[in-house]
């Protein structure tokens with residue numbers, strides 16, 4: 001996937017590789033234990049001592065590839081993709097290579113701290129772990145006595161969030177546990193899948209890439225979205241001459257490889273999807289056998305799309321009717337080995353569950369499910385939980401589902417029980433939404449308004465509150481209102497300055513975590529073990545959770561002596577233990593049931609009808625459209641552009657901009673703007689501008705990238721820049737923050753996801 005626009009030169013890659021002890025996107029050695037490498041220089045790191053090898057799961061992004069970590073004399077020197085890991089397949093992306101630099105970031109949080117100044121001032125005093133944990137326990141118990149356990153919210157993301165947003169929250173008894181990877185990311189696609197197929201799509205998008213002939217990417221930009229496995233899959237497909245169709249208002253990296261690029265008007269994808277289905281049905285190129293055997297509601301669908309012609313959609317989408325017809329026929333040519341991949345960050349405009357339903361329905365119209373080269377069925381690995389008493393609240397926070405034990409997401413969507421004192425979740429799901437995991441952004445308001453009841457305490461584990469949640473000013477106001485705010489993090493992100501108590505966690509290279517038990521075509525279990533001792537006075541999340549749990553009377557939920565006993569107990573259920581898992585290269589792979597033939601005549605679909613529900617009675621009963629309708633989104637006001645955002649291959653969200661080696665590769669984000677639009681405004685490539693949004697919020701300055709590669713009505717920036725804390729020495733003031741400019745969002749009425757692409761900006765010269 002060598003693309004000029006990745007903006008990483010070979011020289012830069014080699015530079016990063018040298019510093020991390022790796023040569024760019026490296027293949028694994030595949031060797032374990034002490035080993036010798038071909039020598040190139042006498043003082044090379046691998047000649048400086050014994051090489052120790054440990055197994056881990058990369059935490060540089062939520063994709064979580066299996067990795068092998070090489071240390072020499074207690075120092076991490078090299079990370080490889082684990083060849084046994086079905087995600088890494090022996091490869092690793094630049095962010096994965098950057099893990100060493102992330103761990104060694106001198107700006108890391110180094111000791112527990114208690115706030116001494118005003119909230120937001122960032123003044124703290126270092127304390128011992130005992131003092132910090134005793135203090136938190138005391139304050140938590142006060143909240144529980146005064147207002148019940150539901151008055152505590154627990155946010156969590158990334159590896160390790162199970163200890164907090166799932167286990168601790170359920171043991172404590174709060175239904176107000178949430179992950180940013182739900183309502184700010186995947187929940188529309190998970191809800192749409194549940195309504196259509198009866199189960200969520202899951203963290204590992206189930207596409208049988210190996211046998212795929214055509215891939216359709218709708219607003220999901222593999223290449224910049226640098227998930228290792230997906231990059232490999234797309235490159236392989238391209239290499240063997242497979243067809244690529246990209247729908248994106250921007251000429252993305254994937255678009256540069258595409259046979260068809262459809263530069264759609266933002267927010268109009270549902271119209272395109274309906275018109276594509278119209279072509280399939282009208283031209284009788286749909287999969288009759290699949291429709292007859294496995295679906296209900298096809299007649300209603302056919303009737304619904306009868307007037308959704310390419311001409312109708314052309315008016316809406318700004319594409320030509322001919323392009324719509326041609327691309328539909330190109331899809332039909334290779335169907336059913338044609339898949340529209342479910343995107344990942346799919347909370348766009350507030351009507352996203354319906355758009356995702358249309359995506360699934362078109363896959364089904366092509367018959368692209370349950371056979372080679374199609375969508376397949378993922379299976380959860382067999383692995384017992386550690387035996388524990390029933391939780392106070394049964395349920396968990398949902399999430400990106402690349403999380404440990406990710407089948408939780410499926411079981412729990414919209415089904416969280418009330419708290420022990422009878423209070424339901426405070427995000428208003430019962431009143432406003434049909435279903436959905438707890439919507440993190442909807443728990444902010446109750447901290448301020450006290451409606452439906454006041455959230456008084458917050459434990460925030462690995463969630464970047466002022467970069468990942470829209471309406472930054474509201475979040476700051478909420479943090480100021482809290483009685484207790486505990487932040488568990490590794491870096492001094494902006495929200496840390498508002499915490500009462502800060503707990504510094506050891507990074508993933510320095511700790512054990514729960515096992516990764518991933519639903520996959522070949523379900524598998526992966527190990528995270530420490531490669532080195534924790535730096536500074538930091539501790540692993542599992543240890544912090546247990547220590548705190550024991551201090552607040554939850555010892556029965558933390559009965560294990562230590563993490564190794566916990567892991568060995570779970571592993572025994574699959575006839576393994578830690579030593580055995582290490583001897584197997586850190587991964588246990590089990591057999592899956594990916595295709596229809598594996599179900600021996602039983603329906604794999606778990607909807608009420610046992611079939612794919614093209615017409616959804618459950619939606620109709622709740623006053624929602626039973627088949628997706630196109631709903632127009634608000635147009636940019638005069639003089640404004642729609643603000644779009646996305647990923648850069650060497651950064652993850654807002655957490656790696658301070659990682660020295662990655663900051664070196666891409667230090668600041670740019671604002672993509674159509675070159676003609678820039679010229680009309682009197683701007684040129686490289687100018688620095690300040691952005692003002694529709695609510696008068698400003699951010700920047702940011703450098704302009706004036707290009708033909710984006711439509712005139714939108715601008716685009718990489719998410720995660722514009723850090724405002726001087727303690728982040730690399731990232732401070734570099735670029736602009738999309739999040740600060742997202743002072744509005746549109747709520748999806750089905751799942752409560754927050755559509756972030758409803759914000760608009762105008763450009764002003766830097767003063």
Ligand code: MGD
Nearest residue numbers: 157181185462463464468488489490505653654655719739
């Ligand atoms: P990150 O910026 O990666 O995003 O939301 P987040 O996960 O909140 O923040 C990770 C946080 O964990 C940081 O504070 C980091 O310092 C900390 N951290 C890193 N490693 C560790 C560790 O080992 N232990 C602990 N305790 N902390 C650690 C992501 C979410 O954001 C998602 S999934 C999506 S798809 C959305 N994307 C998105 C967007 O594109 N734009 C905007 N504006 N908002 C978004 N929100 C969502």
Ligand code: MGD
Nearest residue numbers: 219220221225226247250266267344345646648649652653
């Ligand atoms: P986005 O990054 O939001 O989602 O990755 P994706 O699922 O790929 O994709 C944005 C794309 O949508 C852009 O190309 C934008 O131009 C296009 N777009 C904007 N509006 C519209 C529209 O109305 N219609 C259409 N058709 N397209 C539109 C997110 C994914 O990335 C997630 S959720 C995670 S957890 C991972 N995070 C991550 C990371 O932080 N860094 C890197 N390098 N890779 C990552 N991979 C994953």
